[in-house]
Amino acid sequence: MHPTTGLILSGGGARAAYQVGVLAAIERLRQSCAPSTDNPYPVICGTSAGAINAATLGCGADRFAQTLDELVGVWRDFHVEQVYRSDMLDMLGSGIRWLSMLSLGWLLASRRLRPRALLDNSPLAQLLRSRVDTSRLPRLLDEGHLRALAITASSYSNGEHATFYQSHQTIAPWQRTQRLAYRCQLSLPHLLASSAIPFIFPAVCLDGPRGSGYFGDGSMRQTAPIAPAIHLGAERILVIGAGRMQEPAEPRPSESTYPTLGQIAGHVLSSIFLDALAVDVERLQRINQTLQLIPPEHRNASRLRPVQLLLIAPSQRLDHMAAAHLSCLPTSVRSLLRMLGDEASATQGHALLSYLLFESDYTRELMALGEQDAQRQENDIREFFGWPAAPGAAPVSA
Secondary structure: OOOOEEEEEOOOHHHHHHHHHHHHHHHHHHHHHOOOOOOOOOEEEEEOHHHHHHHHHHHOHHHHHHHHHHHHHHHHOOOHHHOOOOOHHHHHHHHHHHHHHHHHOHHHOOHHHOOOOOOOOHHHHHHHHHHOOHHHHHHHHHOOOOOEEEEEEEEOOOOOEEEEEEEOOOOOOOEEOOEEEEEOOOOHHHHHHHOOOOOOOOOEEEEEEOEEEEEEEOOOOOOOOOHHHHHOOOOEEEEEOOOOOOOOOOOOOOOOOOOOHHHHHHHHHHHHHHHHHHHHHHHHHHHHHHHHHOOHHHHHHOOOOOOEEEEEOOOOOHHHHHHOOHHHOOHHHHHHHHHHOOOOOOOOOOHHHHHHOOOHHHHHHHHHHHHHHHHHOHHHHHHHHOOOOOOOOOOOOO
């Protein structure tokens, strides 16, 4: 009997296109090794834009390959207008009003006029309504196409990090330091909340573990991104990141000018989306190594168990890739980014841009990179899933 496989899709706005490229390459390899119509990921967990990918796959788990093809099609032909309003009047109106409040003080305006976010993501809500049918989840769970789906979000109301999950088996909600779990019927508001990039998209009111409150991007205060999959029964976990886990130790040119608001925002978002996952991967690897040193009889008597992990993350800096596609954005969006000062620099590049660039030229390049990175790790993928090694392939190192 195969171990239960978990899939973790992290956040990162437009960067989530990379995940789809990785999954497409793995699916082609699966069909060539062990053709199957079954969902290969019984436990699916998503955060931020990764939550949207996760929910799409989960709600189509009974026709996984077809659902993945449809998801590839959406990301291949993506445009900004499908995620947030980009007409000139709306963009400049909300952007200038938001920046005015930031500089003049919130007390100078009435509560009614205070903008909730920099951008209006109502088009994303319309896209999700047409693409993700969460009402299918109970049947898919009952029929065994899926074991559990989890979406994470962060509460602005009480500071807690919440994992909202839906499962077939009765899995008791867990509670750890600053993170809680809440079993519920997942819906589109959970996806909008999880993908509500701070300051950029508006928070969403949800019923949570400690009552109702406003929730934003699930990557905020996410100290253990891998933990939900383990709690939900995953015994081996595929993690697909949205940024490089480690930067090369090469010297970088010094930066003599003061960072712009856009550069600071990009740095903050990178810290939110990337750092916790890298730390949690290292922590899991250390725990696995420690468990190897414990005699089997003592290890079996404890609640601890090794978890097989496969990490696939971008081999290139995605903000540098985004810089080449700045001209693809509507003029209104470029104007807003110019107001924020999101200009390329020696240290940060177009970090903020890389999260907001929902344009096909960029998303297609991200998917192509995901496919290439997955192909480079083909031996690791085969070993992880237990698929036959490629003819003449070198053995995978331990």
